[in-house]
Amino acid sequence: MATRTYHHGNLRAELLAGAEQTLAEGGDLSLRELARRIGVSHAAPRRHFADKQALLDALAEDGFERLGRDLRAAMDAAGEQCVPRLLAFGRAYVAFATRHAALLELMFAGKHRPGAADSLRTAADRAFEAPLALFAEAQAAGEVVPGDTERIAIVAWATLQGLASMVNSGMLEGGAALDDVVADAVHQLVLGLRPR
Amino acid sequence: MATRTYHHGNLRAELLAGAEQTLAEGGDLSLRELARRIGVSHAAPRRHFADKQALLDALAEDGFERLGRDLRAAMDAAGEQCVPRLLAFGRAYVAFATRHAALLELMFAGKHRPGAADSLRTAADRAFEAPLALFAEAQAAGEVVPGDTERIAIVAWATLQGLASMVNSGMLEGGAALDDVVADAVHQLVLGLRPR
DNA sequence: ACCTGAACACCGTTCAAGT
């Protein structure tokens, strides 16, 4: 029984929520249809987002923040040892990537776009701070070869990213089988990275 | 000095070439604009492609055929030994993926779409026949652990796919540095896969 | 401050009609 003036009130939040839902359902996002569904004129979103891209960027930024929280939570729940923490990171990343496929694509597309906002870039960096630190830790613990941490992390991350994109494009099934493949990949990488 | 009737003649081929060029330039593909550029009415493409998706699928199919040729050529040029051939495959795949980023995305999107044509699916399978055979060969030669070849190839392919997507999203630079990272990744994978 | 309604320049797709 909230009272309603002719203005909507929390339109910004509803636009974001609606857009993400459409995205998750695999549909193309039309601002006009979004406005229609929320019950507002097609020009109303303009007050909150300069254009469609601005709305997508806001969605992407929020996505990076959630991804960061997911990764940190998974790593923390895995205990203190490097290898289990790496495994948890891998699983959490692939889980996010498959559960929010369209959003993840949006996140990276937005991050890289020439005119991308700084807030988006820093949100992306923050999401990967803890995993990068974990790789450095694994090097310090002698579980992974020494050297440029970022370069080593890149190959591992690429593998996860690739597995996720293969699931999302149907080459690989999700679920329990995927979990095994991720575990395979992480162990394979850790083994390959172990100092010899 | 080719004579021209009011009909264009080889419109189908010109549509495909024009579409790929637009795609390569990173522009959004509009059928109307494409028709305009070729100098034909906006409804003319309809004679050759049922809808926009059909044109994209044709492009994707051609892409898989070219990718297959690239992969086979690179592997053949690398000699007889498994590891150099795996390395050549990796480099050729990443090269294609970075040189034809938008096309590759189209290829996989098309391949997975529920209503995808069989010709598209088989073209995709054919492109990866030789690399899959190479993995089986590497297993036979004792360079890679025995077991489900496809499952092992998946991790390797995921890594390449991931590296390519990171280059395409700007996280990783192309060029000589990329070649090193690919070599790193392949060796790391081969090492991780080597029977112990 | 926040939203509306009309307008503009685009889309993809359809279909009768032309040659």
Place this chain on the structure above:
DNA sequence: ACCTGAACACCGTTCAAGT
């Protein structure tokens, strides 16, 4: 067989105007 031109139902974006 191959293409045209008008039409339809959509877009995203802009802007004067309303409350």
